[in-house]
Amino acid sequence: MKPPIALLTDFGTKDVFTGVMKGVITGLAPGFPIVDLSHEVPPQNVLVGALWLHGAVHFFPPGTVFLCVVDPGVGSGRQILAAQVGDWLMVAPDNGLTSLVMERHGLKDCVSVQEPAYRLPSTSATFHGRDIMAPAAAHLAMGLPLHSLGPSLAQPVKLHYPAPLLRNGQIRGQVLYVDHFGNAVTNISGAMLPPGAELRLGALVIKVSGTYSDVPVGAPLALVGSTGRLEISVNRGNAASELGLGEASRVLVTSPMAQHPDTSEGE
Amino acid sequence: MKPPIALLTDFGTKDVFTGVMKGVITGLAPGFPIVDLSHEVPPQNVLVGALWLHGAVHFFPPGTVFLCVVDPGVGSGRQILAAQVGDWLMVAPDNGLTSLVMERHGLKDCVSVQEPAYRLPSTSATFHGRDIMAPAAAHLAMGLPLHSLGPSLAQPVKLHYPAPLLRNGQIRGQVLYVDHFGNAVTNISGAMLPPGAELRLGALVIKVSGTYSDVPVGAPLALVGSTGRLEISVNRGNAASELGLGEASRVLVTSPMAQHPDTSEGE
Amino acid sequence: MKPPIALLTDFGTKDVFTGVMKGVITGLAPGFPIVDLSHEVPPQNVLVGALWLHGAVHFFPPGTVFLCVVDPGVGSGRQILAAQVGDWLMVAPDNGLTSLVMERHGLKDCVSVQEPAYRLPSTSATFHGRDIMAPAAAHLAMGLPLHSLGPSLAQPVKLHYPAPLLRNGQIRGQVLYVDHFGNAVTNISGAMLPPGAELRLGALVIKVSGTYSDVPVGAPLALVGSTGRLEISVNRGNAASELGLGEASRVLVTSPMAQHPDTSEGE
Numbered sequence: 001m002k003p004p005i006a007l008l009t010d011f012g013t014k015d016v017f018t019g020v021m022k023g024v025i026t027g028l029a030p031g032f033p034i035v036d037l038s039h040e041v042p043p044q045n046v047l048v049g050a051l052w053l054h055g056a057v058h059f060f061p062p063g064t065v066f067l068c069v070v071d072p073g074v075g076s077g078r079q080i081l082a083a084q085v086g087d088w089l090m091v092a093p094d095n096g097l098t099s100l101v102m103e104r105h106g107l108k109d110c111v112s113v114q115e116p117a118y119r120l121p122s123t124s125a126t127f128h129g130r131d132i133m134a135p136a137a138a139h140l141a142m143g144l145p146l147h148s149l150g151p152s153l154a155q156p157v158k159l160h161y162p163a164p165l166l167r168n169g170q171i172r173g174q175v176l177y178v179d180h181f182g183n184a185v186t187n188i189s190g191a192m193l194p195p196g197a198e199l200r201l202g203a204l205v206i207k208v209s210g211t212y213s214d215v216p217v218g219a220p221l222a223l224v225g226s227t228g229r230l231e232i233s234v235n236r237g238n239a240a241s242e243l244g245l246g247e248a249s250r251v252l253v254t255s256p257m258a259q260h261p262d263t264s265e266g267e
Numbered sequence: 268m269k270p271p272i273a274l275l276t277d278f279g280t281k282d283v284f285t286g287v288m289k290g291v292i293t294g295l296a297p298g299f300p301i302v303d304l305s306h307e308v309p310p311q312n313v314l315v316g317a318l319w320l321h322g323a324v325h326f327f328p329p330g331t332v333f334l335c336v337v338d339p340g341v342g343s344g345r346q347i348l349a350a351q352v353g354d355w356l357m358v359a360p361d362n363g364l365t366s367l368v369m370e371r372h373g374l375k376d377c378v379s380v381q382e383p384a385y386r387l388p389s390t391s392a393t394f395h396g397r398d399i400m401a402p403a404a405a406h407l408a409m410g411l412p413l414h415s416l417g418p419s420l421a422q423p424v425k426l427h428y429p430a431p432l433l434r435n436g437q438i439r440g441q442v443l444y445v446d447h448f449g450n451a452v453t454n455i456s457g458a459m460l461p462p463g464a465e466l467r468l469g470a471l472v473i474k475v476s477g478t479y480s481d482v483p484v485g486a487p488l489a490l491v492g493s494t495g496r497l498e499i500s501v502n503r504g505n506a507a508s509e510l511g512l513g514e515a516s517r518v519l520v521t522s523p524m525a526q527h528p529d530t531s532e533g534e
Numbered sequence: 535m536k537p538p539i540a541l542l543t544d545f546g547t548k549d550v551f552t553g554v555m556k557g558v559i560t561g562l563a564p565g566f567p568i569v570d571l572s573h574e575v576p577p578q579n580v581l582v583g584a585l586w587l588h589g590a591v592h593f594f595p596p597g598t599v600f601l602c603v604v605d606p607g608v609g610s611g612r613q614i615l616a617a618q619v620g621d622w623l624m625v626a627p628d629n630g631l632t633s634l635v636m637e638r639h640g641l642k643d644c645v646s647v648q649e650p651a652y653r654l655p656s657t658s659a660t661f662h663g664r665d666i667m668a669p670a671a672a673h674l675a676m677g678l679p680l681h682s683l684g685p686s687l688a689q690p691v692k693l694h695y696p697a698p699l700l701r702n703g704q705i706r707g708q709v710l711y712v713d714h715f716g717n718a719v720t721n722i723s724g725a726m727l728p729p730g731a732e733l734r735l736g737a738l739v740i741k742v743s744g745t746y747s748d749v750p751v752g753a754p755l756a757l758v759g760s761t762g763r764l765e766i767s768v769n770r771g772n773a774a775s776e777l778g779l780g781e782a783s784r785v786l787v788t789s790p791m792a793q794h795p796d797t798s799e800g801e
């Protein structure tokens with residue numbers, strides 16, 4: 001069975017960048033299904049790319065090869081890695097893009113992609129996705145052993161993840177990104193939420209709900225979304241534009257059952 | 268032969284929603300081609316989704332499985348349906364999204380998707396496309412009988428379609444949506460048009476033409492487009508922006524050969 | 535082995551135009567991989583389509599069928615061509631869209647697509663991509679000889695390419711298009727550049743560099759991009775918006791080693 005090759009990039013779909021990478025893949029790994037995970041990672045935003053990958057890989061079958069290209073350091077000294085992570089294979093620049101997935105699913109093996117035999121004959125200075133990473137992913141899909149691509153890479157780069165702060169029963173978090181529907185996805189995981197959790201955006205207090213239809217059409221709500229993170233939504237509306245939320249907007253989660261030093265300190 | 272699985276959603280391509288659904292499908296139905304019909308249905312706009320599906324299914328081979336997710340009611344009591352419609356299979360929320368296709372091609376069989384064995388092991392409150400509908404579509408493609416998914420659904424929800432009004436030889440219609448080129452697609456079918464039909468937008472009178480090049484570059488025209496509906500275009504231009512047309516804009520079709528009470532009643 | 539069918543259009547991905555073409559292809563050529571090269575050619579911009587195709591085809595395996603639809607003349611007298619170009623097959627309107635590729639890789643054979651047996655049974659006036667070109671491409675992929683589609687077409691239309699002007703060691707060029715990252719791609723090829731070349735945008739002088747990281751974050755640079763053309767970029771920024779560049783913006787390349795009549799003639 002031919003496993004899929006899944007692509008995650010910040011190339012957009014406007015240009016032929018992605019199409020050309022697929023041309024390279026279809027030539028080297030004919031008949032393998034190519035699946036677009038997304039090409040709309042905000043340009044050069046490694047954190048959002050890492051988060052999207054983290055929320056996606058476990059929905060793919062074992063053996064899937066993930067080709068991930070968000071590569072602001074192309075042409076600098078950054079390395080390219082190929083790795084086995086959980087049951088999957090990954091090819092990406094070594095800039096933290098795959099680090100959240102490695103933490104979650106376990107890094108089994110990792111190499112620095114250096115072997116010229118598995119590149120395109122001519123390599124550009126600006127498009128290693130096409131010239132180095134797509135060929136490496138195609139060869140891995142075809143069964144090339146990981147270590148044929150280059151020497152071991154012991155310590156792939158770790159991403160700085162903006163973790164939420166917990167203090168006195170409150171959680172201070174932030175918006176990580178806004179999705180297509182205008183839902184603002186935060187860095188607060190569902191598992192962190194205290195019973196009766198309320199989300200505070202300035203003066204606005206929103207109870208954490210189970211589903212969109214818990215509130216009237218047009219009303220804001222907070223719920224644990226399909227990625228397991230707390231999201232701020234408006235039922236049938238666009239929370240980001242209606243509530244003025246964007247990447248890095250701060251959010252506060254409180255619970256009526258916890259202490260509230262901010263409000264009990266009076267005077 | 269493995270029939271395609273065709274996807275129609277309002278997910279956009281910005282996030283990984285669509286990619287994750289494809290991951291689920293490639294795991295459960297390996298080797299079946301996945302075809303993107305569109306992921307740019309305006310968010311939660313069931314009518315536009317239904318119209319696009321209506322204009323598309325008959326171009327796909329028999330046996331194609333359509334996975335359609337425009338689902339403003341996710342998490343409410345709405346059901347999910349799986350149906351045989353004409354020669355095709357469909358999985359969609361039961362909110363009218365497939366109702367125009369059912370009217371046109373005939374509903375052969377329909378069930379309510381309820382069987383837990385054909386879902387992902389863990390089901391979210393907000394992403395039934397990934398957790399319930401994609402697995403159902405993949406299992407159907409693999410040959411699972413429709414009735415294994417759940418009990419019969421006798422009366423799937425019908426969509427309210429904004430039909431044009433015919434009176435005194437005039438047709439009062441509206442714009443249904445604007446396409447990528449700025450063409451404004453109306454609810455008036457080509458078959459309704461009287462001989463010598465003229466389209467009136469306020470004071471502007473446009474003859475119904477056969478093709479774009481019937482008028483000079485930059486001039487407006489009306490023609491029966493590739494979906495069989497009357498469309499308002501500008502030759503090599505953008506009719507929606509140049510003529511101020513959008514969803515629900517009203518249009519009037521008259522014919523010099525019919526009575527014109529509006530203009531003959533005067534004094 | 536089934537070669538890919540690669541699509542290049544100006545349809546966007548908003549509507550179902552592209553999806554419907556894929557439906558037609560999957561019906562006539564089941565199991566052939568369909569690869570999206572791009573659907574975001576600026577509407578009706580044949581030159582940009584031709585440039586993107588020119589930069590892409592040689593990354594695809596021999597036998598790939600390119601279905602290219604940028605077709606402002608649909609419904610006029612323009613012909614549709616099918617051609618063997620280098621090791622690839624192409625179907626496109628005869629408007630110059632494939633002419634740059636033909637110049638580069640050699641036109642082996644070309645016909646005018648006219649045979650009704652290889653169209654959809656009913657043909658619209660506005661969507662020949664779906665009704666004529668997609669079926670032709672699918673039949674070619676399935677092995678139909680080129681000449682079954684119609685009579686020879688001896689002189690396909692050539693595109694006017696805006697070539698740069700060379701004079702006194704200076705190159706006067708222009709921006710051809712702006713890519714997803716805001717890089718402004720010019721009509722000046724890397725092979726034309728004199729040693730020590732500098733790019734001038736009004737008063738701004740930019741040295742031609744090897745890679746993005748040759749300059750600080752936020753600084754402009756010029757480099758020979760992955761398509762072999764001189765591109766104007768901003769390291770981790772958006773050159774088009776930051777420098778005010780767009781399609782047809784003029785650029786000047788000079789070299790300190792060449793004469794500079796413009797600056798040496800004064801007073």
